Amino acid sequence: MTKEEVFNKIADLVAEQFGIDRTTIKGDLNFQNDLDADSIDFVEFVLSLESAFGTDISDEDAENIKTIDEAVDYVMSNADNK
Structure with a gap:
């Protein structure tokens, strides 16, 4: 997958999950602040990421995703995003 495809899937x-308009989602959107x-x-979002991309995200790594x-x-x- 390209970076754009990954972004679109995450968006x-x-x-x-958060019930927001897809068109308002930008790369600098912060999970906690925004x-x-x-x-x-x-945690539910991280589980969705793991499922969507077939990867495991450690708690330590998840803490760095803001x-x-x-x-x-x-x-x-x-992830194996081929």
Whole structure:
């Protein structure tokens, strides 16, 4: 997958899970500050990422994912996204 395809897939997940308009999602969107995601919301998002991209995300790695761009970069570096 290209970086753009990964971004679009993650943006779709975020829009669905957090109930926001897909067209408003940008790379610098911050899960905690912009979406008011609590720890349970974020864990559910990480589980969705793992399922969507066939990867396991450690708790330590998940703690470093704060924005959409960071989620995209993580997936690009760690998932089997061919």
